[in-house]
Amino acid sequence: MLSIHESLEPTVRGVELPPYGDPQLSALYWDARHARVTGAAFFDWYLDYTRLRGIFLQELPAPSESGPEILDVGFGTSEIPSSLFHDGYHFVTAIDVSAESVRLAQQRRSSEQKSLQFLQMNATRMSFPDECFHAVFDKATLDTLLCSHQGAAEAYLSEVFRVLQPGGIFLLISHSGPAERLPYLLRLNSAQEAIRPWKVQVAQLPKSDGGDLDPHEGEDDRANSCFWLFLCTKPPVNSESF
Numbered sequence: 001m002l003s004i005h006e007s008l009e010p011t012v013r014g015v016e017l018p019p020y021g022d023p024q025l026s027a028l029y030w031d032a033r034h035a036r037v038t039g040a041a042f043f044d045w046y047l048d049y050t051r052l053r054g055i056f057l058q059e060l061p062a063p064s065e066s067g068p069e070i071l072d073v074g075f076g077t078s079e080i081p082s083s084l085f086h087d088g089y090h091f092v093t094a095i096d097v098s099a100e101s102v103r104l105a106q107q108r109r110s111s112e113q114k115s116l117q118f119l120q121m122n123a124t125r126m127s128f129p130d131e132c133f134h135a136v137f138d139k140a141t142l143d144t145l146l147c148s149h150q151g152a153a154e155a156y157l158s159e160v161f162r163v164l165q166p167g168g169i170f171l172l173i174s175h176s177g178p179a180e181r182l183p184y185l186l187r188l189n190s191a192q193e194a195i196r197p198w199k200v201q202v203a204q205l206p207k208s209d210g211g212d213l214d215p216h217e218g219e220d221d222r223a224n225s226c227f228w229l230f231l232c233t234k235p236p237v238n239s240e241s242f
């Protein structure tokens, strides 16, 4: 398994790589990056499925013969789509800007996993119809886009909101907390009203598997020793009591 620290070299065989969050240019960077994960191996940024399984099982609608429809955005070489499949979530669509990531995932997919879809697609311009997913999952992809420029993040979040069904959920795992991420998630207009009026619940997830966060740590230490979960619920059709 690769470590995050060895992964962000600026060149591959002497070729200068583009900024890795740039939606126009980053496919080349990510193709080279993902090509280092070979065979049946997976690499998950931040936290793997074993750390997130309880959250998925609690927050996703129970699996049925026709759903829920789940979108994993910027899946890279993550094991999460196939792990969800093993837990009964058979309608997972995973997209990534990198053709290499899609090629590797299709190569790994077993014959019974045909309903797992891996598509090359730019998250800032998705080709899905409105309101077609019950849940959208993002681990480290918004963080990636924000390394480039804010316009990409805004285009992406507006696409997430568009493709979610009313009452659907956006599960975001980020290295940054509410002060840095809520302004993008909600995007306030000049009257201080949220342009994306979803209900956002926030939780801290310890980086190591050692259990709960240490209550004796200072706020800064605690923030650095955790990732953040943002659970964003799109208003349902009848949203009076939302």
Ligand SMILES: C[S@@+](CC[C@H](N)C(=O)[O-])C[C@H]1O[C@@H](n2cnc3c(N)ncnc32)[C@H](O)[C@@H]1O
Pocket: 020, 021, 022, 023, 026, 030, 043, 044, 045, 046, 073, 074, 075, 076, 077, 078, 095, 096, 097, 098, 101, 121, 122, 123, 124, 138, 139, 140, 141, 144, 145
């Ligand atoms: C930091 S990696 C996270 C991968 C995976 N979600 C995980 O947790 O292991 C960011 C991923 O976003 C993808 N990506 C970057 N820009 C993208 C875009 N505009 N549209 C779709 N995917 C993008 C990259 O190819 C990469 O796989």
